[in-house]
Amino acid sequence: MHTLATRFGELTIQEEDIYTFARGIPGFEVCRRFVFVKPEEHAPFEYLQSVDDGNLAFIVVDPFIFFPRYTFELPDSSVAELGGPKEDSLMIRVIVSIRGELRQATANLVAPVVLNVRDRMGQQVVLSDSEYSVHHRLFNDTSNRTGGG
16 A cells, blocks of 8 residues: 655555554544654654545654653553553554754653554543643653653
């Protein structure tokens, strides 16, 4: 399968690489199929590219790289929607916003993207009563390394 992505040009996508988001991503509910694009030169950042809309791609990152103590409880409804995955088949990413310089980048820790890698299902989970922020600074001296921010 081929798709045209504004940011990456034409992409060849294998069906088994597509993650399905049953309800889309909040604000982008019509886009339900996504793939990861991982340009080596952008590591550790990745892109969650919509297969349904080539203009839509989210910058994402493994939150544990920047926030080793990041924790949250996955709601039962999300576990069910993701097919009841075991913990070892879950992958967590957070959406990154970069406005201006990279050192000003923020991560949305309130709404992690949770993926069932076994069944290729995904969901952006909005955490209730979270101690985190939707604009948590990625680069904030050493406070992120200790879990603060």
